[in-house]
Amino acid sequence: MTIKIIEVLITGLLMGGLYALVAVGLSLQYGVARILNISHGEFIMLGGLTTWALYTALGVNPLLSLAICGPVAFILGFVIHRTLFKRLLASSASPAIFESNSMLAAFGLMFILQNIALLIWGPEIRGYSYLVIPVHFLGTLFGANRLLTFGLALVIGLGFYLFLSLTRTGKAIRAAAQDPPTAGLMGVNINNVLALCFGLGAAMAGIAGVLISMCYPVHGVMGLEYTIIAIIVVVLGGLGSIPGSFIGGFILGLIGSVVTFFEPGLALVAYYVIFILLLLVRPTGILGR
Amino acid sequence: MLEVQDLKTFYGKIQVLWGVSLQVQEGEIVAIVGPNGAGKTTLLNSILGLVRPTSGSVTFLGRRIDGLPSYAIAEQGISVVPESGRVFPDMNVRENLEMGAYYAWERRKEALAYVYQLFPRLKERERQLARTLSGGERQMLAIARALMSRPRLCLFDEPSYGLAPLMVREIFEIVQKIREQGVTVLLVEQNVRRALEIADRAYVLENGRICMEGECTELLESDHIRRAYLGM
Numbered sequence: 224m225t226i227k228i229i230e231v232l233i234t235g236l237l238m239g240g241l242y243a244l245v246a247v248g249l250s251l252q253y254g255v256a257r258i259l260n261i262s263h264g265e266f267i268m269l270g271g272l273t274t275w276a277l278y279t280a281l282g283v284n285p286l287l288s289l290a291i292c293g294p295v296a297f298i299l300g301f302v303i304h305r306t307l308f309k310r311l312l313a314s315s316a317s318p319a320i321f322e323s324n325s326m327l328a329a330f331g332l333m334f335i336l337q338n339i340a341l342l343i344w345g346p347e348i349r350g351y352s353y354l355v356i357p358v359h360f361l362g363t364l365f366g367a368n369r370l371l372t373f374g375l376a377l378v379i380g381l382g383f384y385l386f387l388s389l390t391r392t393g394k395a396i397r398a399a400a401q402d403p404p405t406a407g408l409m410g411v412n413i414n415n416v417l418a419l420c421f422g423l424g425a426a427m428a429g430i431a432g433v434l435i436s437m438c439y440p441v442h443g444v445m446g447l448e449y450t451i452i453a454i455i456v457v458v459l460g461g462l463g464s465i466p467g468s469f470i471g472g473f474i475l476g477l478i479g480s481v482v483t484f485f486e487p488g489l490a491l492v493a494y495y496v497i498f499i500l501l502l503l504v505r506p507t508g509i510l511g512r
Numbered sequence: 513m514l515e516v517q518d519l520k521t522f523y524g525k526i527q528v529l530w531g532v533s534l535q536v537q538e539g540e541i542v543a544i545v546g547p548n549g550a551g552k553t554t555l556l557n558s559i560l561g562l563v564r565p566t567s568g569s570v571t572f573l574g575r576r577i578d579g580l581p582s583y584a585i586a587e588q589g590i591s592v593v594p595e596s597g598r599v600f601p602d603m604n605v606r607e608n609l610e611m612g613a614y615y616a617w618e619r620r621k622e623a624l625a626y627v628y629q630l631f632p633r634l635k636e637r638e639r640q641l642a643r644t645l646s647g648g649e650r651q652m653l654a655i656a657r658a659l660m661s662r663p664r665l666c667l668f669d670e671p672s673y674g675l676a677p678l679m680v681r682e683i684f685e686i687v688q689k690i691r692e693q694g695v696t697v698l699l700v701e702q703n704v705r706r707a708l709e710i711a712d713r714a715y716v717l718e719n720g721r722i723c724m725e726g727e728c729t730e731l732l733e734s735d736h737i738r739r740a741y742l743g744m
């Protein structure tokens with residue numbers, strides 16, 4: 224019994240690490256750049272399918288894909304912000320109008336990216352096996368791939384936290400999240416910071432996609448589910464709070480794992496229930512104000 | 513040093529500034545006084561690029577700065593202590609100060625030492641989140657943050673608003689001290705008496721127009737000022 228509980232908890236934490244990464248990415252885009260990026264999950268999907276394609280066609284190690292997909296997704300996100308969202312921002316009369324316009328634009332982006340992926344890879348479910356070596360851990364068995372992805376998610380999350388706390392650019396991002404006009408008065412080029420945040424969010428999604436493909440099958444329409452999970456986690460953790468998103472990811476992972484233990488297939492339903500309860504009881508989230 | 517010419521600013525269809533002109537010479541303290549809603553904050557925001565004036569010009573050290581984004585205006589050496597301080601609530605005191613040196617990052621260590629010596633209380637609270645500071649401390653932080661870049665010109669938007677008399681006095685002393693150290697000051701104030709006492713010249717802004725200007729000693733004598741602003 225205890226072994227079972229430990230197993231459920233560890234499974235939850237492993238999943239939670241991935242959720243945390245996905246949610247921190249969305250938190251940057253929604254909390255700082257004010258774009259509820261419905262296409263967030265598509266960057267995950269692209270990361271996953273690219274990794275699969277590189278692995279099966281060329282034998283590229285998924286860890287190398289990480290170093291490819293992260294930067295490419297960053298550039299893609301940065302350019303999309305520079306060309307699309309920056310213009311929307313300039314033409315929106317108020318922040319509220321920008322939020323709704325940018326969400327619609329992100330919807331469009333979701334269909335475009337999804338269809339590009341379907342054109343290239345088709346609708347089939349793709350998977351490969353990488354490091355599926357059983358590892359004994361506290362009396363339970365886990366695949367080495369799962370532990371590796373968890374470790375990487377933690378390291379990336381921690382690295383990003385240090386970046387935000389210690390560097391000049393990280394501080395500018397936090398200042399811009401709290402008060403954009405005043406950050407501008409300090410000499411921060413807001414448009415650059417927003418594009419940077421959108422690009423970093425996309426990079427996190429791309430990296431999460433690579434990690435997910437190491438453990439789970441991937442396919443062209445997998446994105447939306449992750450987008451929804453990310454939105455739930457961001458609200459759970461508190462809008463605009465990046466540590467909140469990180470913690471929220473682990474909480475949701477644990478909940479998902481417990482629910483799946485009793486009734487597989489109900490995890491997503493449980494997420495929605497939590498989401499609705501949360502909106503009713505504490506709409507500001509765990510660390511929100 | 514700063515020259516504002518015939519500035520007109522709208523919010524949508526509503527005109528707030530109706531052709532404002534003013535000048536600030538290097539080394540001066542210039543005050544802007546006027547009733548609530550006169551457009552004082554709008555005037556500062558128009559200078560800082562936060563709102564776009566529809567016509568008129570702003571020249572700083574001989575260069576046109578109207579139309580520039582606000583980060584580029586800041587980089588010219590213009591700092592601001594915004595209305596109610598606007599410190600970054602979820603950053604600690606030190607991080608707030610570092611943001612003030614954003615475009616002068618290499619010199620932030622010296623700048624920190626300089627502002628800590630002006631405001632020893634901030635040094636004690638270095639690690640405290642700005643949201644947990646008292647109103648007076650927050651205002652000090654906003655002033656210290658504005659000095660971190662070692663600006664040529666510093667704009668103040670009602671720095672004494674809502675503060676107790678002792679704190680108000682301290683703030684005005686600091687404004688004078690800053691000027692002695694070579695920073696030119698443009699000061700918007702509700703506390704008209706104090707403002708006119710420390711400034712060299714002043715402009716009176718009413719309904720979006722400059723209705724009086726002159727040396728502070730003269731303005732303190734004028735009937736309009738005495739009646740409308742000093743309650744005499």
Ligand SMILES: Nc1ncnc2c1ncn2[C@@H]1O[C@H](COP(=O)(O)OP(=O)(O)OP(=O)(O)O)[C@@H](O)[C@H]1O
Pocket residue numbers: 523528546547548549550551552553554555595
């Ligand atoms: N963002 C805005 N949108 C629309 N109208 C605005 C906006 N900001 C200010 N106004 C209006 O412009 C006028 C001038 O406002 P402003 O804040 O410049 O006055 P002020 O002189 O700074 O007043 P106070 O002494 O109360 O700070 C007011 O009538 C105000 O309602």
Ligand SMILES: [Mg+2]
Pocket residue numbers: 552553554595669
């Ligand atoms: Mg004002």
